Amino acid sequence: MTTRARTEDDGHARWTFRLRVSSTARAALMGEWDRCRWLWNECVAKSKQTHLWNKNRPAGVAKQTCGPAQLDKMLTEARTRMSWLREGSSVVQQQVIRDFGKSKAKAHKDIRERLPMRQRAGMPRWKKRREARPTLNYTRRGFRLKDGRLHLAGGIVLTPVWSRNFSADPSSVRVYQDSTGAWYASFVVAAETEPLAKTGRVIGIDWGVKETATTTSDEHDLPHAQHGKTAAHKLARYQRMMGRRKPAKGQAGSKGYRKAKAQTAKLHQKVARQRQDTARKWAKKVVRDHDALAVEDFRPKFLAKTTMARKAADAAISATKTALIEMGRKHGRDVRLVHPAHTTMDCAQCGARTKHALPLSERTYACTACGAVSPRDKNSARVMLVRAGLDPASADRGSPHGALPRLAA
């Protein structure tokens, strides 16, 4: 049920720098992006086609596969056929196929693990010209650093605004444009670990809406910071402006529309920075004070239908969870992710499970089997510890409030 914290760049950190991009370089990057986007969409089409064919295939006929080998072949054929595609770097195009494969594998894994619908990574989808932002991924043989400049395959030269020196050679780089139009290079570098002193304490962490994190230690709970609440009325104003100036379908937006859109993006970025700042400070404290962390592996999915408040809460959880995993890894702590299923229904004392999920309004968990009564989120945080195989007694050490009260029989 639990896994060690691991993402695709396990043991690695991302170092991101702003880029200065000449107009020649910008045109070249956009050309590469057009080709990559076309290729990605070809992968989506081919994958859908194979799925459909398999579904309707005659009895007794073997299934077709649409894995990296088939997509590689497709790319080779397309490059032979189209000079336009050949003009682009093959390194970056091969990476599109790998990224597509990863994205599809992730969606399949979530289905296999029967994650709730809202937490699943969806199947890879079309990248539309107006909506998808330019992103190019280069592996080791697709870039080099020389005289402070970043040289990409295909002769594209960019100038990063350096703010620190690499501790090791970067193994890959992602060049992308954010929603404000600025370009960045994000390098993957092997992370240095800075071990901390052992504390003999462990902690269980449950994510939520009102309190971003409820933990088995009272001093480490994190209330929802309400970042974005002050920005909300500004945001509403920009959105009304955008609504009035919304271009017809297929038309480019007016100057006023683009301005409102850029202001919205800037505001979102500001809120995201505040969120990250709060998350990092909290993560540092949690990691400093505990040897092992049992963390609910909650994956918010940003659905269009959810309320603004819920979106803000989910964004806070995402930022905080990421910061915690990164901080834990950096300092050599034991971070264990716990599958979120039924954590609100189980009793942390005796392991009994209630028949029905508690309604969100019910803030107290009362166990009918053993009589334990505790605040609902505190019970869940403790369930994380138990599920992760950590000793709840090590959570109570040094904290007189850690023990759960019991009802007199």
Ligand SMILES: [Zn+2]
């Ligand atoms: Zn119980």
